[in-house]
Amino acid sequence: MAGEGLSYAAAGVDIEAYERVLERVKPLIAATHGEEVARGVGPFAGLYALPGGGHLAASADGVGTKIKVAIAANSHRGIGVDIVNHCVNDIATAGASPIFFLDYFATGKLDPDVFTQVIEGITTACREAGCALLGGETAEMPGVYALGDYDLAGFIVGTVPPGLVRDPKEIRSGDLLIGLPSSGLHTNGFSLVRKVFEGVPLSQVFPEISNRTARTCRSWVRSRGRARRTSRVAECSATCRAACPKDSAPDWVAARGRSVRSSSSSAPAATSPTTRCSGRSTWASA
DSSP states (O other): OOEEEEEEETTTOOOOHHHHHHHHHHHHHTTTTOTEEEOSSSSSEEEEEOTSOEEEEEEEEOOOHHHHHHHHHTTTTHHHHHHHHHHHHHHHHOOOOOEEEEEEEEEEEEOHHHHHHHHHHHHHHHHTTTTTTEEEEEEEEETTTTOOOEEEEEEEEEEETTOOOGGGGGGTTTTTOOOOOOOOOTTTHHHHHHHTTTTOOOOOOOOOHHHHOOOOOOOSSSGGOOBBOOOOHHHHOHHHHHHSSSTTTTTTEEEEEEEEEEHHEEEEEEEOOOTTTTSBTTTTTO
């Protein structure tokens, strides 16, 4: 296992460079916005005002280099679950319930078994979240992707009821903040995860973390768009329960007349490294 000094930059991901180029293109993006755009680039979800109140919330995301782990382990269904729940959780930070999802699957040569596993995962997660898989794009691009490689992206749209959108500037000292427990590594940061475990066989199990690395990204949204309440939230004090709107998403908590957003967003994620693995693959080769 690699030693100290690990960072995203050391793993080949330059976050500062991305932030610089994002600032460079923000004016171009802002020039496309009309008065209906309530929240654009920056937060986890963009917001678009609807006539008569309420908003559409939208987000796009990928599963990053976790795909390399899925390919090495020959286990692809979890990637489909991850991409949906990752997007669901992004718009949940805006108080949105998902209504439909679109996927983009690109590869050098389509493998029917791999593609079927991915779509099985996507449709399972969509059913659990109460959103429709409305469509998508499947692209075969020989010469762009190496044999066996593929990429996956997701696009989601949800609705936010009138009055639920909150301005982060409204947050004040003393507001109630509830943190939701992570199910483990999700989908962000796998370039760094793979660097940390460089040279370690995928079949090797670390008991102290195995119960966390074998899970897919957890969705905080129930079927039919209702909030998934964890036991931690359900067991909160009477004061806390009185402050929680009965039917609101768990990352919005009414306190002192305001709502505070909890951080339920994405930590990195992993499929089980032992699933259908030959034992010869390593995280570095993934």
